[in-house]
Amino acid sequence: MAQNDPATLDSVAARAGVSRQTVSNVLRHPTRVADATRDRVLDAIRESGYRPSLPARQLATRRAHAIAVRAERQQDGISGLVLDAFYHGLAEAGQHNGLRVLLYPQPEDEAAEVATIDELVHTGAADAVVLTATSADDERPAHLRDNGTTFCAFGRPWGHDDAPHDWVDVDGAVGTSLAVRHLLDSGRRSIAYLGWPGDGAEPSTGSDRRRGWLEVVGHAALGAPVEAHSLNDAAAAQAAVAELLGRPDAPDAIVCASDTLALGAHRAALAAAGAGAPVTVVGFDATPVAAALGLASVAQPIDQVAHLCIDLLTGRFETPDRPARGLLVPPVLRLPS
Amino acid sequence: MAQNDPATLDSVAARAGVSRQTVSNVLRHPTRVADATRDRVLDAIRESGYRPSLPARQLATRRAHAIAVRAERQQDGISGLVLDAFYHGLAEAGQHNGLRVLLYPQPEDEAAEVATIDELVHTGAADAVVLTATSADDERPAHLRDNGTTFCAFGRPWGHDDAPHDWVDVDGAVGTSLAVRHLLDSGRRSIAYLGWPGDGAEPSTGSDRRRGWLEVVGHAALGAPVEAHSLNDAAAAQAAVAELLGRPDAPDAIVCASDTLALGAHRAALAAAGAGAPVTVVGFDATPVAAALGLASVAQPIDQVAHLCIDLLTGRFETPDRPARGLLVPPVLRLPS
DNA sequence: CTCAAATGTTTGAGCGCTCAAACCGTAACG
DNA sequence: CGTTACGGTTTGAGCGCTCAAACATTTGAG
Missing domain, CATH: 3.40.50.2300 (Response regulator)
Known part of the structure; x- marks a missing residue:
């Protein structure tokens, strides 16, 4: 199949009895070439196992592709x-x-x-x-x-x-709003948000995700929205959520800004499982961790x-x-x- | 700094008053060039903002780097x-x-x-x-x-x-043997292994990890080694370990072939926490999951x-x-x- | 039957680099 | 004082491709 020396545009051209440029045209501008010629060239390409040289092309076109x-x-x-x-x-x-x-x-x-x-x-x-x-x-x-x-x-x-x-x-806001709607649909009444520090202020990934939650929760008019914030660390999140669940207005569901936070929230919810109703946690990113824990999570496409x-x-x-x-x-x- | 047209070997050479090849030598074979010349060329390179063209080099050397x-x-x-x-x-x-x-x-x-x-x-x-x-x-x-x-x-x-x-x-065997030794050191007496199906037979990542466990456990002579196997899935692992922990010869520690398995084992251990002593789980791969769960895990370098x-x-x-x-x-x- | 316009193909030049070989002084040697 | 040797530098050729322009053919209109 392949020759000793790798085939080039010239060697293929010689084999097909055409010029270098015609072979090039077959590859890059097939319409410029007559059908019969093209077939002949394609055969020659196949027989010789020709592969265009990328560096040569890059050099000539000044594009790295x-x-x-x-x-x-x-x-x-x-x-x-x-x-x-x-x-x-x-x-x-x-x-x-x-x-x-x-x-x-x-x-x-x-x-x-x-x-x-x-x-x-x-x-x-x-x-x-x-x-x-x-x-x-x-x-x-x-x-x-x-x-x-x-x-x-x-x-x-x-x-x-x-x-x-x-x-x-x-669209993170859409993600968290989906999460809230899902929780509302499954009967949750008090849906908290667990985000990162500073989520409220400057535009950021965090504030975006928080906004989606807030919009739907606010719209559903279920009382004052409850939220907590923590660094993106499972232990810190667990502590924050434990505190949240101890409050009188403890939520029955938590939408989280990440699966790491969700993991912490999940553990806090398990720990508090004895007292009160179970708490549903929804994560963000749909990592295998969320899947493994049996948590719903927002999946980025x-x-x-x-x-x-x-x-x-x-x-x-x-x-x-x-x-x-x-x-x-x-x-x-x-x-x- | 940079010219209108990007600098080339030739343009740099002209600027430094030497030949193309000398500039090339300054870059690739500095020793071949006299000190004074080299300095002059380096200045010219700096002034012109010259960057060697990768495609050109690739074409000439036939190496893609x-x-x-x-x-x-x-x-x-x-x-x-x-x-x-x-x-x-x-x-x-x-x-x-x-x-x-x-x-x-x-x-x-x-x-x-x-x-x-x-x-x-x-x-x-x-x-x-x-x-x-x-x-x-x-x-x-x-x-x-x-x-x-x-x-x-x-x-x-x-x-x-x-x-x-x-x-x-x-070396997976070294990894699991480290895990077992650590568990022995912390007072565990019955250390089970949770691996993948077919771990015993053909040489494989799994059999390798299992071997490390078996060697140390066998050496420590703590009774018949206990093991379970499951697909690399947290739920399946949980079921397998639940069964294991129900047995009369239930272990007090489990070395796992992966963090996914460890996650399952961890959950089974938590579920069984009421009955009997706590079970320590060690994972493999040191993923954030293991860290988040507070599990020790073997880290691949x-x-x-x-x-x-x-x-x-x-x-x-x-x-x-x-x-x-x-x-x-x-x-x-x-x-x- | 001529000329222009399509259509298909070839030619020349060049992309920017490296290799090998040639070149040129100068120092070392006989 | 010619010859060799050598460090330092230049020259020529070529890597394999694409562009633009030039070149053949064929076709269709006038």
Whole structure:
């Protein structure tokens, strides 16, 4: 099948009795080539086991046909899973679009990361970047914009609604509102929220998730909304919820901003199981932990997010000047099986 | 700083008043260049903001300076974390060695995966592959060997001890033996094992972990070893352990082959807490779940594994014919904080 | 029957780098 | 004082591809 030396455009051309460029056209612009010629060339390609050389193409087109994404340093924890799925989604969607996915190790800080990305882009290793874990005080988007680097963020430009860059995010408010509705439907009357510190104030992932809860709970008019806050740590969450359950207005359900918090809440609920009615806990991220504990949890459609990121990027490659676009996708509530 | 057009070897050379090749030498073979010249060239590089073009280098050297690794499709679960850490480790170790890490989406089956890898390598996108999740009946190593593809596996060639390829793995037996010793030290007398079905027979990750337990337990001569088996599912594990704890020879500690199993065991132990002494559970993989539940768990030194994989690969790039090498690294027991 | 417009194919140049070989001084040696 | 040797530098060629322009053919209109 394959020759001794790997086949090239020229060797295939010779074999098919056409010119180099015609072979190239068969591959990249099939319509430009006459049917008979194309078949002949395709045969020659098959017989010789030809594979186009990526580096050569990159050199000629000045496109890397690759995007870069950060390989997160050791995660805090439970939602690490989500990133795994995101990587897979990117790789898959990228493959469909002729984009390879490059991993770069998370640098010390944001400045170093911008430098890393700059390096990647300017050496021609990648055409663009997908930014993950964006936050309100994130300096990366602005720097990348200044650099003229193409990128798409997974995560809204919190607090910078005018930020002229592409992004995709999951609608956390919809997620928590789904959770509350589900709990109302199953007869819960007093639904508390367990979030992170500072959830109320600045726009953030946390405040977004809290808002969804508050809207539905407020709408249902079930008395004053009850909430607690804790760092994203199961033990801390457990303590916070234990306190909550000791109060006179103890809730009969808790919507949590993460599965880590949900785990803590679940343990507190178990501990308090003796006294009072059972408390239902709903998590966020639908990690295996929630599944294992038999908790409902809000599932982010990570795969969809990844595909949309790729869509936005490929779109921008084609039309560099089109206005920035932000896409908000709804999560779903995953019930315990 | 940077010019309008990106700087090239030639533009830098012109600026420094030397030839193209001298600039190249400054970068790749600094010793070949006279000190004065080198300084002049380095200045020119700095002033022009020159970045070497990766594609051009790849084309000329026929090396991609990249390795590929599979982006796992949705994980069963809890140990997804481990992969995240592995990706980061690879990216980091790769960066130190001038290797970029490429992600390819997990294909349908092993045959398709081999084809994908073949594609990656023959188009010059990657020089080598890191194989993950190897098992006894894995066809990938043999195929890759036949293809002449350079690779390194994370995972032993179970049942193919003669397999002439590079690999790195974590010594599971050492892990479980550490767990047992720790339990003995803390006064446990009857230490059971919770593994996966078929752990006893063929060489596998499971049988390896079981062996470590059996050796130490047998050595301590504490009566007939007790064990249970279950699919890697928390609910199934819970049922299996519940049964175990109901027996007359119920253990006072359980070493598990995974954190998923440990989660199940933990829940069964909690449920049985009323009757008899408390049961201590030890997991495997040191996922956040184990940490959250307050369980000790065996931690795989994933970062080290990743670095060793890169070491083996870079070594092989330099000496393609050196004999295959297998590296076994010991895990550590991570106690609950 | 001529000329222009399609259609299909080839040619030339160049992307930015590295390799190998050639080159050029100068120092060391006989 | 010629010859060799050597550190330092340049030259030529080529990696495998794509672009734009040039070149043949064929076709259809006038």
